[in-house]
Amino acid sequence: MSTTPNTDARSSREKAPAGERVADWADGRLGIYSLAKANMRKIFPDHWSFMLGEVCMYSFIIIILTGVYLTLFFHPSMNEVEYHGSYIPLQGQLMSEAFNSTMHISFDVRGGLLIRQIHHWAALIFVAAMMIHMMRVFFTGAFRKPREVNWLFGWLLLVLSLFTGFTGYSLPDDLLSGTGVRFIEGVLLSVPIVGTYLSFFIFGGEFPGGDFVARFYSVHILLLPGIMLGLMVAHLILVFYHKHTQFAGPGKTNNNVVGMPLLPVYMAKAGGFFFLVFGVIAVIAAIASINPIWAMGPYRPDQVSTGAQPDWYMGFAEGLVRVMPGWEINLWGHTLVLGVFIPIVVFPLVLVAIAVYPFIESWVTGDKNEHHILDRPRNTPTRTGFGVAWLAAYFVMLIGGGNDLWATHFHLSINAITWFVRIGFFVIPVLAFIATKRICLGLQRRDKDKVLHGRESGIIKRLPHGEFIEVHEPLSQEALHTLTAHHQYEPAMIGATVDENGVERKVSGAEKLRAKLSKSYYGEDSQIPKPTAEEYKEITSGHGHH
Amino acid sequence: MSSQDIPEENLPAVQAASHAEHEHGAVGVADEKNPFADPGLPPHEHRVQDIDERAAKRSERAVALMFTLSMVATVAFIVSYVVIPKDKAIFVFPIGHLSALNFALGLSLGLALFLIGAGAVHWARTLMSDEELVDERHAISAPPEVKAKVLADFKQGAKESAIGRRKLVRNTMFGALALFPLSGVMLLRDLGPLPGTKLRHTLWSKGKLLVNMNTNEPLRPSDIAVGSLTFVKPEGLEEDDHEFQTEIAKSAVMIVRIQPDEIKDKQELDWSYQGIVAYSKICTHVGCPISLYEQQTHHVLCPCHQSTFDLSDGARVIFGPAGHPLPQLRIGVNDQGYLEALGDFSEPVGPAFWERG
Numbered sequence: 029m030s031t032t033p034n035t036d037a038r039s040s041r042e043k044a045p046a047g048e049r050v051a052d053w054a055d056g057r058l059g060i061y062s063l064a065k066a067n068m069r070k071i072f073p074d075h076w077s078f079m080l081g082e083v084c085m086y087s088f089i090i091i092i093l094t095g096v097y098l099t100l101f102f103h104p105s106m107n108e109v110e111y112h113g114s115y116i117p118l119q120g121q122l123m124s125e126a127f128n129s130t131m132h133i134s135f136d137v138r139g140g141l142l143i144r145q146i147h148h149w150a151a152l153i154f155v156a157a158m159m160i161h162m163m164r165v166f167f168t169g170a171f172r173k174p175r176e177v178n179w180l181f182g183w184l185l186l187v188l189s190l191f192t193g194f195t196g197y198s199l200p201d202d203l204l205s206g207t208g209v210r211f212i213e214g215v216l217l218s219v220p221i222v223g224t225y226l227s228f229f230i231f232g233g234e235f236p237g238g239d240f241v242a243r244f245y246s247v248h249i250l251l252l253p254g255i256m257l258g259l260m261v262a263h264l265i266l267v268f269y270h271k272h273t274q275f276a277g278p279g280k281t282n283n284n285v286v287g288m289p290l291l292p293v294y295m296a297k298a299g300g301f302f303f304l305v306f307g308v309i310a311v312i313a314a315i316a317s318i319n320p321i322w323a324m325g326p327y328r329p330d331q332v333s334t335g336a337q338p339d340w341y342m343g344f345a346e347g348l349v350r351v352m353p354g355w356e357i358n359l360w361g362h363t364l365v366l367g368v369f370i371p372i373v374v375f376p377l378v379l380v381a382i383a384v385y386p387f388i389e390s391w392v393t394g395d396k397n398e399h400h401i402l403d404r405p406r407n408t409p410t411r412t413g414f415g416v417a418w419l420a421a422y423f424v425m426l427i428g429g430g431n432d433l434w435a436t437h438f439h440l441s442i443n444a445i446t447w448f449v450r451i452g453f454f455v456i457p458v459l460a461f462i463a464t465k466r467i468c469l470g471l472q473r474r475d476k477d478k479v480l481h482g483r484e485s486g487i488i489k490r491l492p493h494g495e496f497i498e499v500h501e502p503l504s505q506e507a508l509h510t511l512t513a514h515h516q517y518e519p520a521m522i523g524a525t526v527d528e529n530g531v532e533r534k535v536s537g538a539e540k541l542r543a544k545l546s547k548s549y550y551g552e553d554s555q556i557p558k559p560t561a562e563e564y565k566e567i568t569s570g571h572g573h574h
Numbered sequence: 575m576s577s578q579d580i581p582e583e584n585l586p587a588v589q590a591a592s593h594a595e596h597e598h599g600a601v602g603v604a605d606e607k608n609p610f611a612d613p614g615l616p617p618h619e620h621r622v623q624d625i626d627e628r629a630a631k632r633s634e635r636a637v638a639l640m641f642t643l644s645m646v647a648t649v650a651f652i653v654s655y656v657v658i659p660k661d662k663a664i665f666v667f668p669i670g671h672l673s674a675l676n677f678a679l680g681l682s683l684g685l686a687l688f689l690i691g692a693g694a695v696h697w698a699r700t701l702m703s704d705e706e707l708v709d710e711r712h713a714i715s716a717p718p719e720v721k722a723k724v725l726a727d728f729k730q731g732a733k734e735s736a737i738g739r740r741k742l743v744r745n746t747m748f749g750a751l752a753l754f755p756l757s758g759v760m761l762l763r764d765l766g767p768l769p770g771t772k773l774r775h776t777l778w779s780k781g782k783l784l785v786n787m788n789t790n791e792p793l794r795p796s797d798i799a800v801g802s803l804t805f806v807k808p809e810g811l812e813e814d815d816h817e818f819q820t821e822i823a824k825s826a827v828m829i830v831r832i833q834p835d836e837i838k839d840k841q842e843l844d845w846s847y848q849g850i851v852a853y854s855k856i857c858t859h860v861g862c863p864i865s866l867y868e869q870q871t872h873h874v875l876c877p878c879h880q881s882t883f884d885l886s887d888g889a890r891v892i893f894g895p896a897g898h899p900l901p902q903l904r905i906g907v908n909d910q911g912y913l914e915a916l917g918d919f920s921e922p923v924g925p926a927f928w929e930r931g
Contacts, residue, residue, distance in 0.1 A: 069707075071707050122814060142683070146680075236820060269714075271711055278615060286706050286709075289707060300695040301695065303694070307689070307691060311688070313680050314677050314683075314684060330856075332878065336877055353895065358930075362928055362931055364928075365926040365928075446893075505611075513610075
């Protein structure tokens, strides 16, 4: 069909180019013009850290694309078959169909290994990117009103991804993943009262039985990714609806967004970034082997290899399980398996602590305003300290999760590492908190110094009487504004305890706690007062050399 | 802008001057009282591509080159797919031996994708307008009149439904809605059988021979050297049995030989045969098979979570997260001189559970 206008005799509608006519058709049915009006030239601010969420989204899409391909060849069955594929060392071995078909994908489907490796690498990158994206959101305070719900959506995506990852790497039914599934059986058995029932219902009887691969399969490819896809769409809708946060800077206020439009800049940048992420993961999958199931062999409950490690994101839970003392309490004919059950309760609690943090902070500040300007981490030392303390606990437990590897690689005693982790789990986060807070305060002082005295220019000047001074260059108005744009809260006080009639009211415990927390957040030990205009004037109008 | 030379009015100095005339998106003005006020958006700084058409042309060529190379990489992918045999291995320094097909496909696919992305990003960064624009935000929450309208509508709807007035309808509806999910819960019942006493029993029973896992032959005491570690399964359990995996998950046993005078635990000595002791191979922590044996100390170590048991002292836990010793299998020798079990394990093997007691 020609798109050039033909004759003037035609009606104006027919003269429109083909693209416009398609758009008209769609608008008449979907209302796309109104949608495009609001979004086509939507402004997104630019900062490298805003790209982290994109890495999550793109790796998720890559996982779905490659995952669909893998389902075309994978047989989620635990029937035992003999291997006759092209990998010679395993020929004649008994294995489940799941393992057999994964071997088939890896050795007999051209490009199958590549897609498998892209799938697994993308999964690791997905979880890592989500954690880093969450750190960005946490440390800059982007979770504050109105974005608390989106924080929860993101948190749920992280938690669900842990389960999706786990059910996924269990599917090949190889020796390593089978060992991981048995670990889950032990964990389920440790649950008081209902543990054995949980285990029997999940495995369809005794471990391993013949059901779990098929069950994990439907959970891994349908149930969890379906929920996650919905959550991701909701997450994005909210990002669009709230509009993106931005860092303070000249011309940037809590009431505007400064940046580039979706069409064309972010269409190209974000769309191009998908290909960059995909390309990098494809190259990683080309050169770095991941989960070489042929080296581990099919699962046998009576066999194991050394150095058994889960995927990295389970390392925290693994560490908790490894360093926990083996407490078992036997009472009235029942066993309370605290040695396994406590770690498995602590793990979700540590995650829940992140989920509820925005609500705790908004309770402490009592601030009901919308926040669209991001905090610099240094300007919120207590929050930043909490975040770093959490990460410190996480990394201590990662060491615990790999205590055997640490011991063998660094020639250390595994007992010593275990004790280090046991003590470190409680001590190191506290030290990290204190150190982080001090560093933040130091940086705040430095900012204040820069505002009041300017930038060190590196130029040494000799005065007529022989004194040497360094020339400080005053900051530009833009820089002055950026360094002082943050809001500083006053610590909340417990209100009057005696009312106008002289009747003493009871101060609730919650109120006391809030005042205490508020003091630790915004008290004089927790923030350096911003330089005031008066201070600035006094210094700059005076003697010039400071 | 088709001229080869940069037009005068495009030069940065001229641009800045013109910006100074009409201030660009200013939000606050600095004054004596408030030196930190927002000075507004800084003037847009031109990139070299904005003022020099030759630079813009270079960018255009760079972007087009990347897109073209991407096409070449896709062709390379197709050629590799067709040409390279599945089982060809190559050595790539410093990575090592790789599947040639995987390497070629991954690299060409990666390049094809990466170059599309790099081209698009370079296009955006050098040729698309980089002028910052400002969007106003609107409050997330609705204005009061909208809220009032919604609440009024809701009240009207609730009133018209009579849900508040006809309490019988409301309460029975809640009842019905609360009960029907129970059907779904019921349907989960057949996910698995009830545990019963299944976790307490294994295939071992009185008279079952100890069969070497590797040779599939029954063992005589003379086959077990001091310091050796042997994995055994109960007689009659074969690898191609339908229930093999589930049975071996409980019945796997390791036997070691210790000088009888080195055995510290009295019951262990009673249940052994000439210093040959048989223990469950399944760790009492979370069920990994234990496989590392230190013959000098008689310690066995679970490689999963490093629980360590002393096989010369009733398999006592000496390190790690396990909560109780490994169960011992009582063994003896039958008429033909083969090692046999004298019964099942006296306690459940593997991880502890609520009903274990």
